[in-house]
Amino acid sequence: MNSDSDLQIAGDILEVLHLLQPAREHPSTVADFVGLARSLAADPAQWEPLVQYDATSRWYHRLRTGPGYEVWLLSWVPGQRSGLHDHGASSGVLTVLQGELTERTERGTRRLDTGSQRVFAPGYVHEVVNDSLEPAVSLHIYYPGLTDMPMHASQSTAAATDVVPA
């Protein structure tokens, strides 16, 4: 006799099509967004030709949008920094695609090597800096899309209305 908790499917699960989740066209969970970032990181052809470097201000490019989310590509020449900021109502996934970045929070400093990922909730405060001697590229997914990026550092020169992804 079977109880409710020991259901087993004999044979090939892939043959039971009505039990499978349909493939989602767009990511909607933290794991989905992390996975999207990893898949883009593993496929430089989708972003590497687009990257530019700007010594006067951080370069950024909206790579993709979907229902409720945005994907941004950023470059950082040595010494460029975001300033201390949060992301308004947005959650995010930061992924280092090339080079290395440094993240500073009130809890300390963290080096982010190529492939490193940070997932953050609304209200998370950090500063991202390229402290290295080589340019860096990062990918930022925001959910919902970034509409407000309040600056926290008094030394920041960004106007209150500027929304520059970081």
Ligand SMILES: [Fe+2]
């Ligand atoms: Fe940020």
